[in-house]
Amino acid sequence: MMTTPAASTRRRTLCAAAAMLAVSAAWMQNAQADTWPSKPVRVIVPAAPGGSADPLARLVSEELARVLGQSFVVENRPGANGNVGSASVVKSPADGYTLLFSWTGTLVPAITLYNAKPYHPQKDLDPIVLIGSVPNVIIVNPTLNVKTPAELTQYAKANPGALNFGSTGSGSSYHLSGELYKKTQDVSMQHVPYTSPGAVLTDLVGGRLQLAFPGVTAAAPFAKDGRVRAIAVMSDKRADLMPDVPTTVELGMPALVSETWFGLLAPKNTPVELRQKINATINAALKTPAFRDRLVGLGYAPLGGTADQFEKQLAGDILKWGEVVKFSGAKVD
Template sequence: MKLQPLLKLLPALAAGTVWLGATPAWAADAFPSKPVKILVGFSPGGSNDVVARLIAPKLAEGLGQQVLVENRPGAGGNIAASAMLGAPADGHTLLMCTTGTLSIQPYILKSMPFDPEKDIAPVTQVVNAPYMLLVNSTLPVKSVKELVAYAKQKPGEINFASSGTGTGGHLAGEMLKSRAGIDIVHVAYKGTGQAMTDLIAGQVSMIFDQPVSSMQYARAGKLRALAVASPRRLAAFPDIPTVTEAGVPDFDPVTWAGICAAKNTPPAVVERIQREVAKVLAMPEISKRLAADGLEPVGSTPEQFRAFLAADKRKWGRVVKDADVKAE
């Protein structure tokens, strides 16, 4: 007799179970309910900005809402990251997360305004962004081997530019210094623009920079591209060898850009964004454009991206420690 009331409740309980189980799907269906913003922590024109603006229109088609790109430069991407974390965790405000912000700065800054591992939800790695090693066109070297030999003849006389202390370009130079056994001097700038201007003028000798923002100068003869800092040659520049081919071992300072959300963003929303970004990256016109800029599309799952981030952070942590890099 006592079982009867419980038996009468079973249909309602079953219905409730079905409703609860459908909640993630409902969250994905309800998203997006307004325009989506992708925050870029750097000035317009850089590789992260270029990638975000390339995928945004196609992503908007897939999501059925506008996708706006908003630049929030400063503090190595931390200003944009903090702004994203200050918005509701509903997927409508995303971050173009980068190597410097999530993998390098935790080892350089005394304190971070957020915890990259606890506060950030990885959505998808969008691209790998290998560096190109470029030198001033008047420097008497035409290969990495010649550059290394020249640097050994003139210890402490060759300098290399970067867009700031602790950036991927800076640490790529420190990695070359360590792996090749040469003494070169770092010159930090507050952005790639001024660094490139001084490199062309001969005020500095070399730089590690992404092809999307530097190959135009090499093609114009203002700079000389010696190598790509990647495990393999880039499809867009098949005649340019890798640094490793020149005999520098274990040289892989490949940076990346990805899409991140705030923690507590519904998993179904994260998965929806990842699927739509992956579809965009698979479009021939998008993948060809990225390849032409020396970028490699990825489109990984949130789980794959999280595992990648853990390994990437360890890699850059070793470089920071070996070079004893400190924040300025």
């Protein structure tokens, strides 16, 4: 079929218009990145104050505010193991003015644990950057006469179902670390869910719980003054906040490793230029001694990297912890 000159002209005109629209859209996105942020940015932390997340979220928000010249306001929105706060971010406009500060124990269970999923972390959120990680630690009430994981396992086997371990909710890192312990050591313990780290630690100190598996940052003050006994850090490297506590890998338990990473995410389809701006700011901060030392001083190991690396980390942990959830039999409607 022969193309007429008029048709050819129309085709060229349409192609030129499409190219102009693409250039215009790119220009607008770049312009938006240049002026962002022009008003305060909300950073949603989907948990109550007092756990491992809060101090890091505030440190990161302070740094973003300092570099980008606008307020980054931390808002704690606890509930349903992070689902309440996370879902509120998913429903927010994808304009860069609402960010999610989240971690392994809230994002992974949203897929692996909940039957009625309020959101899907891989489909409804854009990863921006990993910031830091903290290992979980096995702590016990000092009245429990165990000083090593081997002694704990021996006690648990001799007293099946007698030990109660607390968590910050079904699917949290506290919970899944406990289930990982049960799975690898073939023991029976009772899971008792709470709504905040403070409540878990209060009841552990008070003797209503016998053990817990919190992050090192939350547990360190309680272990330092003897209110709890730390028997092993669930990592291959000793924690700076607990240098005298051996790791599970040291003690011959290489499968008993649990670390929680923390990162920033945004509602799906937030302009990539804005996400890249945040990523670059955090990665630059992680290279400065002042920021890095503060982060390490709080008990975190610095991470950083690309959004793609964050995406792969999330996918890998969904696979790993999904197996632990399946073992535990836990499900939340």
